[in-house]
Amino acid sequence: MEFKELDPILHSQLRLAVVSLLISVREAEFTFLKEKTNATAGNLSVQINKLKDAGYLEVIKQFNNNYPQTICKITKKGIDAFEEYVKALQTYMNPNDQQ
Amino acid sequence: MSTEQHLSNEKSLAIIHQMINQAKNNISDSGLSWLLWGVALFLTSVSTYIFIDIGSDNIFLGWNIFGIVTILLLSYEIFRPKKKSVRTYLDDILRLVDIGFIVCLFIIIFSINYSVGPNNGFGFMLMIFAFLMLVKGGAIKSKALIVGAVVNWAAAIAVIVNTEFRYDMLIMAAAVLIGYIIPGLLLRAQHKRNSIK
Numbered sequence: 001m002e003f004k005e006l007d008p009i010l011h012s013q014l015r016l017a018v019v020s021l022l023i024s025v026r027e028a029e030f031t032f033l034k035e036k037t038n039a040t041a042g043n044l045s046v047q048i049n050k051l052k053d054a055g056y057l058e059v060i061k062q063f064n065n066n067y068p069q070t071i072c073k074i075t076k077k078g079i080d081a082f083e084e085y086v087k088a089l090q091t092y093m094n095p096n097d098q099q
Numbered sequence: 100m101s102t103e104q105h106l107s108n109e110k111s112l113a114i115i116h117q118m119i120n121q122a123k124n125n126i127s128d129s130g131l132s133w134l135l136w137g138v139a140l141f142l143t144s145v146s147t148y149i150f151i152d153i154g155s156d157n158i159f160l161g162w163n164i165f166g167i168v169t170i171l172l173l174s175y176e177i178f179r180p181k182k183k184s185v186r187t188y189l190d191d192i193l194r195l196v197d198i199g200f201i202v203c204l205f206i207i208i209f210s211i212n213y214s215v216g217p218n219n220g221f222g223f224m225l226m227i228f229a230f231l232m233l234v235k236g237g238a239i240k241s242k243a244l245i246v247g248a249v250v251n252w253a254a255a256i257a258v259i260v261n262t263e264f265r266y267d268m269l270i271m272a273a274a275v276l277i278g279y280i281i282p283g284l285l286l287r288a289q290h291k292r293n294s295i296k
Contacts, residue, residue, distance in 0.1 A: 006111075013106055013114060020118035025187045032184035036121045086115070092108045 004088035007081055009054045014039055014047045019056065019082050022074040027060075030070035048072060056081055122187070127293065128239045130286025132176065137279025139168050144272035151265040173201070189238055200231045221267050222259035225251045225274055232278050243285045247278030 010016050017037045022028060034044050051057040056078030060071040074082075106114075146161035157163075183190070204227060211220030229251035236244025254274035258267045 011106055011111070013110070016106070016111060016114050017118050020115045021122050024119050024122035025185050026191060027186050029184040035184075036118065085111075089108055089111055093112070 004084075004091050006088050006092075007085050009050065009056065010081060010085045012047070014043065015051055016085075018044070018047060018051060018072070019074065019078060022057070022072060023079065023082055027071050027073040030072065033072060051078070054081075122185070127290060128235070128241070128286050129290045130283045130288075133244075133279050133283030134287060135172055135175075137275055137283050139165060139172065140275040141272050141280060144268045144275060148265050148268040148272070151268070193235065193238060196231070196234050200227060203227050218262065218264055218267060219259055221271055222255045225255035225258060225271060228274070228278060229255065232282070236282070239286075241282055241286060243282035244278070247282050250274055251278045 010019060014037060017039075018033055021033060021036055030041075030044070030048070033039075033048075034041060037044065039047075048057060048059060052059050054077075056075060058073045058075050060073070062069050062071070143161040143165040147158055150158040150160060204224070207215075207220060207223045207227065210223070211217050215223070229248040232244045232248035232251060236242070236248060251274045254270050257270050261267055261270065
């Protein structure tokens with residue numbers, strides 16, 4: 001029985017929360033992610049950048065009615081990584097199912 | 100939410116579950132569009148009944164004004180600032196449903212003026228209203244809209260079967276009251292309650 005290694009990029013509370021939110025929607029503003037995760041703006045910004053650097057998120061910075069707006073979208077690589085993470089979790093939770 | 104603390108497998112699954120639910124629960128409707136369209140349609144239907152009853156020369160005056168109101172309401176819908184901070188896959192599908200609904204509505208209005216005639220035409224109009232109510236009601240989990248859809252389909256049949264046009268207008272007013280205005284008021288109240296929380 002082999003346990004899959006959990007992706008260290010996703011195996012963090014806030015990064016996992018951000019990816020889980022974005023997996024269910026097409027795109028979301030930074031403010032939405034901040035509200036739903038209850039994170040501070042600084043911390044959230046750092047974690048979003050880590051996810052972006054890993055290629056899991058696409059971050060679009062634009063202006064809407066003269067206000068800066070940051071929009072986040074999950075990428076194909078991010079979706080694949082999330083699916084792998086969930087599969088790996090399942091091997092830990094239900095080891096008998098994987099035999 | 101902290102960042103680098105030890106994350107157990109159970110905690111990971113709980114986060115995934117909680118966040119997916121948070122995103123799912125974000126689907127809502129302020130009820131404003133239902134109210135605006137409902138009041139406009141209700142007043143137009145009732146005014147048409149009154150115009151027929153008093154023997155007016157222009158019984159379709161209300162519908163002519165409604166045409167102008169429709170253009171204004173559609174412009175408002177298209178150009179009003181959208182405050183949503185998230186765009187879901189469902190939002191995109193509902194937008195396509197809206198476009199499809201408007202195209203069908205204009206074809207029905209064209210057919211009323213061209214060949215079908217008002218008696219059956221208004222029945223088809225109620226039929227497509229019901230379709231929109233069912234889809235949107237299902238999407239935002241509004242029982243009032245789903246009940247409205249059933250009532251509007253029943254009203255559509257009643258309008259097609261009934262041959263006296265002025266009663267069609269009363270049926271239409273009642274259907275619009277149940278299908279648009281009451282769900283609109285309920286959604287508006289719910290939206291205000293959620294905004295206060």
